[in-house]
Amino acid sequence: MKLTGAQILFECLKREGVDVIFGFPGGSVLDLYHEMPNSGIRHILVRHEQGAAHMADGYARATGRVGVCLVTSGPGATNTVTGVATAYMDSVPMVVITGQVPTAMIGDDAFQEVDIIGITRPCTKHSYLVRDVNDLARVIKEAFYLARTGRPGPVVVDLPKDVQQAQTDFRYPKRIDLPGYHPTMEAHMGQIKRAYQVMKKARHPVLYMGGGVVHSGAYEELLRFAEMTQIPVTGTLMGLGSFPATITDSSGHKELHPLWLGMLGMHGTYRANMAVSHSDVLIAVGARFDDRVTGKISGFAPKAKIIHIDIDPTSISKNVEVDIPIVGDCRNALQKLIQMAEAEPIEGLTELRAGWLNQIREWQKTYPLTYQQEGDVIKPQYVVESIYKVSNGEAIITTEVGQNQMWTAQYYHFEHPRCFLTSGGLGTMGYGLPAAIGAQVGFPDRLVVDIAGDGSIQMNIQEVITAVCNGLPVKVAILNNRFLGMVRQWQELFYDKRYCGTCLDASPDFVKLAEAYGAVGIRATKPEEVEPVLREAFSINKPVLMDFIVAPEEGVYPMVPAGKSISEMLLV
Ligand SMILES: Cc1ncc(C[n+]2csc(CCOP(=O)(O)OP(=O)(O)O)c2C)c(N)n1
Numbered sequence: 001m002k003l004t005g006a007q008i009l010f011e012c013l014k015r016e017g018v019d020v021i022f023g024f025p026g027g028s029v030l031d032l033y034h035e036m037p038n039s040g041i042r043h044i045l046v047r048h049e050q051g052a053a054h055m056a057d058g059y060a061r062a063t064g065r066v067g068v069c070l071v072t073s074g075p076g077a078t079n080t081v082t083g084v085a086t087a088y089m090d091s092v093p094m095v096v097i098t099g100q101v102p103t104a105m106i107g108d109d110a111f112q113e114v115d116i117i118g119i120t121r122p123c124t125k126h127s128y129l130v131r132d133v134n135d136l137a138r139v140i141k142e143a144f145y146l147a148r149t150g151r152p153g154p155v156v157v158d159l160p161k162d163v164q165q166a167q168t169d170f171r172y173p174k175r176i177d178l179p180g181y182h183p184t185m186e187a188h189m190g191q192i193k194r195a196y197q198v199m200k201k202a203r204h205p206v207l208y209m210g211g212g213v214v215h216s217g218a219y220e221e222l223l224r225f226a227e228m229t230q231i232p233v234t235g236t237l238m239g240l241g242s243f244p245a246t247i248t249d250s251s252g253h254k255e256l257h258p259l260w261l262g263m264l265g266m267h268g269t270y271r272a273n274m275a276v277s278h279s280d281v282l283i284a285v286g287a288r289f290d291d292r293v294t295g296k297i298s299g300f301a302p303k304a305k306i307i308h309i310d311i312d313p314t315s316i317s318k319n320v321e322v323d324i325p326i327v328g329d330c331r332n333a334l335q336k337l338i339q340m341a342e343a344e345p346i347e348g349l350t351e352l353r354a355g356w357l358n359q360i361r362e363w364q365k366t367y368p369l370t371y372q373q374e375g376d377v378i379k380p381q382y383v384v385e386s387i388y389k390v391s392n393g394e395a396i397i398t399t400e401v402g403q404n405q406m407w408t409a410q411y412y413h414f415e416h417p418r419c420f421l422t423s424g425g426l427g428t429m430g431y432g433l434p435a436a437i438g439a440q441v442g443f444p445d446r447l448v449v450d451i452a453g454d455g456s457i458q459m460n461i462q463e464v465i466t467a468v469c470n471g472l473p474v475k476v477a478i479l480n481n482r483f484l485g486m487v488r489q490w491q492e493l494f495y496d497k498r499y500c501g502t503c504l505d506a507s508p509d510f511v512k513l514a515e516a517y518g519a520v521g522i523r524a525t526k527p528e529e530v531e532p533v534l535r536e537a538f539s540i541n542k543p544v545l546m547d548f549i550v551a552p553e554e555g556v557y558p559m560v561p562a563g564k565s566i567s568e569m570l571l572v
Contacts, residue, residue, distance in 0.1 A: 052069040210288060377527075488553070
C-alpha cells in the first residue's frame with residue numbers, strides 16, 4: 001500500500017517510540033498536521049517555536065529519550081535555532097522537523113523559505129533536506145540513530161511540502177548504513193591500563209565529571225570507582241547530580257558526601273577549585289574543559305597528569321593538552337577501570353588518601369559556600385536552599401541563566417542524575433520554563449521547578465499558557481532582584497558599578513500575569529514567607545508562579561574573574 005510522505009513520517013516516529021511532539025503549525029506543515037491526529041502521538045501546541053525546541057530538549061534531558069519538535073518553514077524554523085544550538089552545546093538528543101517550500105521552489109526566495117540546513121549546519125550533529133519521498137523512512141531512521149548515539153545531539157530534518165504529499169511504498173529500513181559514522185564505544189584496554197597505573201601512584205587525584213556521565217548512564221560506576229579508590233569528585237554544571245552530593249546516615253540525617261567537592265570553575269566551590277589546582281592526576285570523565293571550568297588554561301591543574309575519557313575524539317586535547325586519552329563510552333571505560341581496581345587494589349589506600357582528604361576538609365572548613373539570611377530582606381540563596389528543603393531534594397529542577405542558575409548549582413544539592421536541566425554551553429535565557437514543561441510531560445507526577453530570574457523568565461513566559469492548557473503543573477520560582485543580576489554583578493565588579501541596561505525597574509506584576517494565563521501567582525516579600533509559599537505552591541496541582549522579592553544587589557561567590565586561574569577566586 002502506498003503512503004504519503006506525511007503518513008510515512010508518523011509511521012517512522014511511532015517505530016522510534018515517539019509519544020509526544022512539541023510543535024506549532026504553519027502553511028508548509030499543514031499536511032503533517034492533517035495526519036497527526038491519526039498517529040496517536042500526543043501534540044503539545046506551544047506559543048513560540050523556541051519554546052518547542054526547549055521543551056523537546058527538557059523532555060530529552062529528563063527522560064534520556066530523543067525529544068521531537070515540529071515547526072513550519074521560514075520563521076517557524078528560524079525560531080527554533082536558539083533551541084537547536086542550546087541542545088547542540090549540551091549534547092542533547094533531539095530531532096527537529098521543519099517544513100520547507102516545495103522542492104521546485106527551493107532557492108527562489110519563495111514565501112517563508114529559509115535555508116534552515118545552512119543556518120543550522122554549525123549547530124546540529126547532522127541536517128537533512130529530504131528531496132525524495134523514497135528517502136524519507138531511511139532519513140528518519142538515521143536521524144534518530146545519529147541523535148542518540150555517540151556524542152548525542154540535535155538533528156534537523158527539513159521536509160518540503162511536495163515530499164509530504166508524494167506517495168510511495170512504506171518500508172522501514174532494518175539496518176543503518178552510515179559509512180564513516182562509527183562511534184567508538186569500547187574504551188581501549190591498553191589505555192585503561194596506562195591510566196590506572198598513573199592513578200595508582202597518584203597522591204592527590206581528582207575526578208572531574210561532565211555531562212557525558214549523564215548521557216552514558218555511568219553514575220553507579222562513577223560512584224563505585226570513586227569510593228573504591230577514594231578519589232574525590234568534582235563536576236561541571238552539566239555533570240551535577242551524576243555523583244550524589246549528599247549521603248544519608250542510618251538516623252536519616254543528610255550530610256555532604258565526603259568525596260563530593262561541589263562544582264568547579266568560575267562559580268565553583270573553593271575546595272573544588274583548590275583540589276584541582278593542587279591535583280597530581282586529574283581524570284576527566286565525559287567533560288570537555290570548557291572555559292567556564294578551566295579559567296586561564298596555563299593555571300588549570302598545573303601539576304596534574306591529565307587523563308581524559310570521552311566518546312568524542314575531537315574533544316581530546318582540544319582545549320587542554322591530555323596525557324592519556326581514552327576514547328569511548330564513559331560507562332564502558334569506568335567498568336573497565338573498576339575491573340582493574342578490583343584486580344589490583346591500591347595498597348595502603350586509607351593511609352595514602354588520609355592527608356589529601358584531610359586537606360580537602362580543611363579547604364571546605366576555611367571557605368564553605370555561605371551567605372547571611374538576616375533582616376527583613378529575602379536572600380536568593382535562601383530561596384534555593386528552601387526549595388531543596390521543601391522538595392526533599394527530589395524535584396526536577398530547571399533554571400534560567402544568570403545568578404539564579406549559579407545559586408541553584410551551589411545551593412540545591414543534586415543527588416540524582418537527570419534532575420538538573422540547565423543551559424550550560426550556550427547559556428540561554430528563556431530555557432528554564434519550556435524545559436520544565438518538557439520534563440513535566442515526561443514525568444507528569446513529579447515535582448518540576450524552574451528557578452528563574454525576573455529577566456530570563458520574560459523571554460519565554462508565553463509558555464505558561466501551554467502548561468495551563470495541557471494540565472502540566474510546573475512551578476516557577478522567580479528570584480526577583482529587579483536586575484539582570486549576573487550582568488549587573490559584572491558591571492559592579494569590573495565596570496565601576498555603571499549599571500547600564502541592567503536595571504529592570506519596569507517588570508510586569510508576575511502574580512497578575514500568572515492569573516491572566518489561568519495559572520496561580522503567589523508573592524513572598526519576607527524571609528518567613530518563603531517556606532509557606534513553597535509549601536502552598538507545591539501542594540497545588542496547577543502551574544504556579546512564585547514571585548520572591550529578593551535582595552537586589554546580592555552577588556554570586558566565589559567567583560573566578562575572566563582571564564584568571566581557578567585558584568584566584570574572589571571569595572566574597
Ligand atoms: C538570550 C540571552 N541574552 C542575553 C544573555 C546575557 N545574560 C547572561 S545572564 C543575564 C542576566 C540574567 O538576568 P535574570 O534573568 O534577571 O537573572 P539573575 O542573573 O538576576 O538571576 C544576561 C542578560 C543570555 N545569557 N542569554
